[in-house]
Amino acid sequence: MSSDHCCGECCSCSRRAICVSALVLAGLSLTVTGVTIALVFAVPKQPPVNRECRTSQNGSGFLCDDRVTCLPPSALCDGVHNCLSGADESQHMCSDLPNNLPSNLVFRCGDSRFWIFVDKKCNGMNDCGDCSDEIGIYAACPPCGPQWWECTPVEFQYCLCIPRSLCKDGRQHCYDWSDEYVCTRG
Ligand SMILES: [Ca+2]
Ligand SMILES: [Ca+2]
Incomplete structure (x- = not known):
């Protein structure tokens, strides 16, 4: 009699054992899949409700x-x-500027058709084009x-001041020439 031949109780016993093993394996597989799905979907990265933060400046x-990185x-x-995550480039936010931006990050220029990001306000440069972001x-x-250096x-590109690095460089940057005759680079 060959070893794979069976009959009677022995045979049904062996088949039952195989069936039980298969069921246990299938159950385990389902459990692992379920846990994986739960980890992927049940613990999503919740985007911050409030994105206000202070930059290093x-x-x-x-x-x-990540609730840590604070972008200018x-x-x-x-x-x-x-x-x-690319949240700073989200299609929704960037598809309608500046309306879909957080309002605290937008500065409306004197001419309301124009706007700038608030970090361009008071940076010495004429970003609005009419100096309304500086004066x-x-x-x-x-x-x-x-x-x-304060002058006209x-x-x-400048409004009320010029960088001192432009003082005494042989070129006029202020109407009153104070950049060439008074200002020092410090
Ligand atoms: Ca960006
Ligand atoms: Ca500016």
């Missing part, structure tokens, strides 16, 4: 899904994924910092 920022506003919708009650900027600039 103490300005208003955008909080990534001008990193939003610039085509570069600065948040690991006036809406911008409410502090006086020129130590790295800047000749160049469009």
Whole structure:
């Protein structure tokens, strides 16, 4: 009699054991699959409800899904994924600018057709084009910092001050020439 031949109780016993083993294996497989699905779907990365944060320069920022990374506003919708999840480049937010941006990150220029990110306000540069981001009650900027020289600039890109690095460089940057005759680079 060959070893794989069976009959009577022995045979049904062996078949039953195989069936039970198969059922146990199937059960285990389902359990593992279920646990995997649960891990993937039941513990989703919850996006932050409130994305307000302060950047390292103490300005208003955008909080990534990791709830740690705080981006300067001008990193939003610039085509570069600065948040690991890409939240700073989300199609919804970037498809309708600036309306879909967090409102605290947007500064409306004097001409309401134009807007800038708030980190471009009071940075010494004429980002609005009419200097409303640097001068006036809406911008409410502090006086020129130590790295800047206050005068009426000749160049469009400046508003109330020029960088001291432009002082005494042999070129006129202030209407009154104070950049060449008074200012020091410090
Ligand atoms: Ca970006
Ligand atoms: Ca500016």
